[in-house]
Amino acid sequence: MxxxxxxxxxxxxxxxxxxxxxxxxxxxxxxxxxxxxxxxxxxxxxxxxxxxxxxxxxxxxxxxxxxxxxGSMEWLVDDCWTQVYSHDTFGRGIYGSLDLLVESVLAGKRVRVKINSYITEADNLYVRNGQVSAQLLGQFSKTSAYNFLTNVNWIWQIASITGDVETVRYDIGSTLNRLSSNDKESITWFVASRPWSKVLTTSSSGIVTYGSKANLNTSLQLLQYHRGRQYCHSKLRSCSTVYQVYQR
Structure with a gap:
């Protein structure tokens, strides 16, 4: 699988x-x-x-x-994904709600982006001053839709709702940067509709500000999926760091 x-x-x-x-x-x-x-x-x-x-x-x-x-394959589709926002190459909204996208990111939702003909899930998401950006790390170079280059590179990107997409290509297992580029792209943003339940919020010194560590430990012992999230509160000029764990 x-x-x-x-x-x-x-x-x-x-x-x-x-x-x-x-x-x-x-x-x-x-x-x-x-x-x-x-x-x-x-x-x-x-x-x-x-x-x-x-x-x-x-x-x-x-x-x-x-x-x-x-080989023979079975393709399974998860219907939990909803298109919430799209914009042109200059970051001008053409569909949906930017506020809903920001709200979804801050609520711990998984996000996918569509750029040109490909769709990829965001590995890291950031909200700064109401602007959303996503790191896209799960890509590698190819000669066509599915054929490999002789020399394979990682393709790492940062995509933003401003339409800016920064791309770097590093040789696998190396610090050699083969290519860097900055482009303007139309992007569509999708959000997973499954609800996440907040069970714990802690400050930078580990003080509990919401929920309890006991509830988190119970959830982990029940083998429930969890993930951490770091975000910047959009109402603050400076970047506040808060770690939250969500239970599904």
Missing amino acids: TRPTTIEVSNSLDVHGQYPWRLGQIKIGDEYEFPTRVFWLLTTWSTTGTIPTSQWYVGRHISLNSFQDF
Whole structure:
């Protein structure tokens, strides 16, 4: 089971999903273990039935292997996503409510953005002075919708409701920046509609300002999903940092 971090629809209406957050493993007896030299296992899943894979050693820009597999697939869709806002390349709203997007981010909702033909989930979200920006980290370079380059790079972006999109490309396992760019893009913002329940708020010194740590511990013991969030209160000129944990 794989949850693609980035989805793209090609001109032929085929769907291709990238997934970078997987490491290779080997089977020893009845158990699976990491190899002595751990490597990234980058894959693209396509409705064409192809599964291109590129393997790169962790911490070094050295390719281990690259191949193309084929397989039958089942594609499952979560209908919890709702389009809440979209804007043009200059950040002028053309659909929905910016206030609703800000409210959703501050309520701990998951967010996805659509830029051109691809959709990706935000890894980190920020609200500063009423402006929303998102870090998009789960992408890697390609020659087409699903084929790998010989030299694969991470693609990291910061997308903002102003229409600004900053992109950097770093070689996998290296500090070499292959490309940096600043572009203006039309962006559509989607929000997960599932409710999150706030169970705990703490100050920077760990003092409880809402809820209780006991409730959080109980939720974790029940194996309920949780995540941390850092945000800047939009009514303050300076950036206030608050960590909140939400229970679903």
